[in-house]
Amino acid sequence: MEKTDSAYTPNSLRRLATDAEGQQITSTPHRERSRPVFLRVFAVSAFLFMFFTGIRHVSRTGLSRCMGDRLHRNIASLPSHYTLPSGDKIPSVALGVWQAKPNEVGAAVETALRAGYRHIDEAWIYRNEAEVGKALKNSGVPREDVWITSKLWNAFHAPEDVESALDDSLTKLGTDYLDLYLIHWPLARKDGQPYDKDLTENPYPTWQKLEEMVEKGKVRNIGVSNFNVRRLENLTANPLKITPAVNQVEINYWFPQPDLIKWAKEHDLLLEAYSPLGGTGKVGDTLNVPEIKEIAEELGMTPAQVVISWHVQRGTVVLPKSVTPARVIENLQVRALPDALFEKLEKAATSHKPYPRLNPSKGWGIDFDIFD
Numbered sequence: 001m002e003k004t005d006s007a008y009t010p011n012s013l014r015r016l017a018t019d020a021e022g023q024q025i026t027s028t029p030h031r032e033r034s035r036p037v038f039l040r041v042f043a044v045s046a047f048l049f050m051f052f053t054g055i056r057h058v059s060r061t062g063l064s065r066c067m068g069d070r071l072h073r074n075i076a077s078l079p080s081h082y083t084l085p086s087g088d089k090i091p092s093v094a095l096g097v098w099q100a101k102p103n104e105v106g107a108a109v110e111t112a113l114r115a116g117y118r119h120i121d122e123a124w125i126y127r128n129e130a131e132v133g134k135a136l137k138n139s140g141v142p143r144e145d146v147w148i149t150s151k152l153w154n155a156f157h158a159p160e161d162v163e164s165a166l167d168d169s170l171t172k173l174g175t176d177y178l179d180l181y182l183i184h185w186p187l188a189r190k191d192g193q194p195y196d197k198d199l200t201e202n203p204y205p206t207w208q209k210l211e212e213m214v215e216k217g218k219v220r221n222i223g224v225s226n227f228n229v230r231r232l233e234n235l236t237a238n239p240l241k242i243t244p245a246v247n248q249v250e251i252n253y254w255f256p257q258p259d260l261i262k263w264a265k266e267h268d269l270l271l272e273a274y275s276p277l278g279g280t281g282k283v284g285d286t287l288n289v290p291e292i293k294e295i296a297e298e299l300g301m302t303p304a305q306v307v308i309s310w311h312v313q314r315g316t317v318v319l320p321k322s323v324t325p326a327r328v329i330e331n332l333q334v335r336a337l338p339d340a341l342f343e344k345l346e347k348a349a350t351s352h353k354p355y356p357r358l359n360p361s362k363g364w365g366i367d368f369d370i371f372d
């Protein structure tokens with residue numbers, strides 16, 4: 001390899017070029033002077049061939065593109081996993097399955113596992129755990145190779161309800177343990193009843209039951225979802241045996257939450273970005289943001305890949321949902337954005353007014369804002 005490269009150094013090219021001028025050479029070493037004519041003709045032809053091939057390549061690809069590729073190759077790659085306090089490694093990109101309908105969610109999960117996903121983000125309330133469980137079995141991927149998250153629904157926060165709710169998820173998913181179990185929302189309320197104010201404000205009894213599930217081996221890691229800093233501090237003010245490993249929250253271009261990301265990093269809490277593309281109904285707007293389109297074009301990526309890469313580069317787990325096979329595959333092809341382009345997207349996302357999308361408080365008829 002080195003030998004071939006040295007044949008392209010400017011000096012050897014210059015020497016060949018001078019050779020082409022024949023008689024002018026006066027200081028040519030004896031060995032070269034005595035070369036047979038056919039060797040000289042061969043050398044000149046080789047030089048001309050390389051020279052014109054090089055010009056053709058540069059004119060097709062553009063010099064800056066060649067140099068750009070080389071620059072982009074020099075940046076660090078994205079983490080494929082994060083390590084939780086338990087020591088478990090959680091894959092940084094997951095397939096989300098909320099709103100994935102019956103008879104399509106199973107195929108999406110199988111496509112994802114074939115494409116290389118090893119993380120599925122589920123919840124009891126998505127009502128598709130059984131189909132996902134079947135797909136996990138059909139895929140042939142060993143259980144221990146896939147990270148499965150599910151979530152405890154609001155109706156089951158009373159300590160006496162936690163284990164049966166978890167067992168129901170385990171049965172449907174066809175597994176005897178979850179890698180991660182989250183309190184889905186900071187709201188303790190059985191269907192049709194007023195919410196339990198004390199348990200909502202301080203979910204320590206629910207958490208103790210989750211700790212028990214870890215001790216029993218039914219769950220490997222526990223965490224929360226949709227908790228703001230006040231609620232996290234309320235919970236962790238209790239004498240916890242296990243602190244929350246994860247907080248799953250809305251994070252996307254429209255609601256980038258830089259302060260929460262900073263706080264989470266300072267408190268060793270991993271964030272998971274849900275609705276990372278903006279969520280159904282908003283994804284089109286996200287993928288049309290000029291900065292995202294420009295970065296995608298510059299790097300030869302799709303806008304969705306740029307956004308998903310940006311999330312991982314910010315240090316969060318990212319949970320894009322898709323039931324479209326080509327998109328499922330597309331969304332896993334992430335790579336680090338060069339610093340300047342990462343900063344360009346970060347600046348664009350954090351310069352506009354924050355626009356959170358998901359807030360079920362009114363729909364649930366509760367007399368407080370779930371995010372207060």
Ligand SMILES: NC(=O)c1ccc[n+]([C@@H]2O[C@H](COP(=O)([O-])OP(=O)(O)OC[C@H]3O[C@@H](n4cnc5c(N)ncnc54)[C@H](OP(=O)(O)O)[C@@H]3O)[C@@H](O)[C@H]2O)c1
Nearest residue numbers: 096097098274275276277278279280304320321322323324
């Ligand atoms: N903890 C919580 O309270 C909570 C709340 C919301 C979401 N989540 C989790 O986060 C996951 C993702 O959130 P989300 O579904 O709200 O939003 P999302 O992933 O931001 O957006 C999903 C939408 O984007 C489309 N899409 C996906 N990839 C695409 C691509 N490459 N190009 C164009 N369109 C693409 C999907 O369409 P197709 O499916 O038709 O391809 C779907 O309509 C959920 O599935 C769930 O696991 C959790």
